């Protein structure tokens with residue numbers, strides 16, 4: 001397929017990265033890439049859906065992956081996956097003979113193997129420079145569900161209107177569902193049999209990098225997991241950390257043991273971030289050396305320092321995040337061409353086992369099957385956010401009272417801006433339109 005045609009299909013069908021921040025997939029297509037990596041690492045504890053989708057749709061995903069690789073003339077096409085995802089690995093192997101360019105790249109069973117910088121290093125030996133993106137080392141990384149969406153768009157003309165979401169933790173029946181965009185977390189959790197704890201908190205995403213959510217939040221193109229967990233759990237309490245209190249705690253008890261830096265996945269790859277140096281400089285108000293503060297810009301917020309490494313229960317990631325946002329607010333950007341240190345020789349011994357991490361977080365009891373269930377789910381009302389991707393938000397093309405069919409374009413980003421279209425997940429009537437969302441009433 002021609003490059004321009006592929007770009008048009010991906011853009012018009014609303015395809016964005018299905019995990020993370022939702023970068024529009026068409027904008028990643030770059031002729032200077034020699035390597036395409038399909039990220040099936042799923043590194044956070046309790047997450048399930050990538051391996052489930054890969055197991056069921058390996059042929060479709062590999063077809064789209066090879067199409068994208070052919071369009072940009074990439075020489076290497078790698079499916080990055082962990083050996084423990086046996087059924088998914090077997091599904092890929094069963095189809096390999098049909099795709100002459102695709103190879104399997106086995107990842108270690110560690111967190112965060114799915115961080116793009118780590119995935120690229122593990123599969124190619126290349127280190128993305130600090131503050132750079134994968135194309136700087138000739139790589140483009142796609143998510144498993146994104147490639148399934150690309151297949152559906154290329155071969156079936158189907159735009160993105162639904163999302164696979166795993167619902168796990170304190171719910172009666174942990175499950176991975178395929179639901180329409182805009183469904184509320186309340187409805188989603190009811191479909192998983194309801195909450196089984198008296199004091200629930202909700203996390204959108206994984207326990208390490210996910211964010212606190214409410215029952216009124218809705219499914220977007222990047223929602224992969226909803227975790228229900230007791231409000232007083234270790235994971236939730238860290239999310240609710242009071243910055244001032246955390247800063248004072250750090251002043252009192254940080255013993256400069258350096259464990260957080262020793263285990264920092266980006267530091268181990270030679271990036272300049274050092275949480276221990278930041279904590280020491282921050283708590284002692286040292287202003288003669290700004291490096292530990294400026295280096296916070298290279299933190300990927302993986303949470304290893306905070307939720308795994310620190311033996312004093314401190315919150316380096318949270319304080320680093322605060323510093324980072326303050327720097328950005330004042331217009332401080334990452335320096336260009338930062339020097340990369342060599343990859344640490346200690347790295348193989350310092351990578352964080354996913355199994356140990358799950359136990360440390362107190363989540364082992366929730367690490368259970370959450371079977372894939374693709375039945376069509378009913379819903380009366382969908383709240384479709386206009387900003388579901390990185391770039392310019394969509395602008396509504398419909399107005400209150402309009403009748404729409406499933407698949408109709410509801411909103412678009414301006415042609416000259418980064419962004420994709422938004423489509424109706426179901427037939428219905430437009431109930432309301434604001435500059436932030438469109439509400440679709442599916443009862444009509």
Ligand code: SF4
Nearest residue numbers: 264299300302303305
């Ligand atoms: S969150 Fe902590 S461990 Fe992760 S990259 Fe940032 S400083 Fe390093």
Ligand code: SF4
Nearest residue numbers: 254255257258260310
């Ligand atoms: S691991 Fe904790 S105590 Fe040790 S240097 Fe880092 S923040 Fe301080």
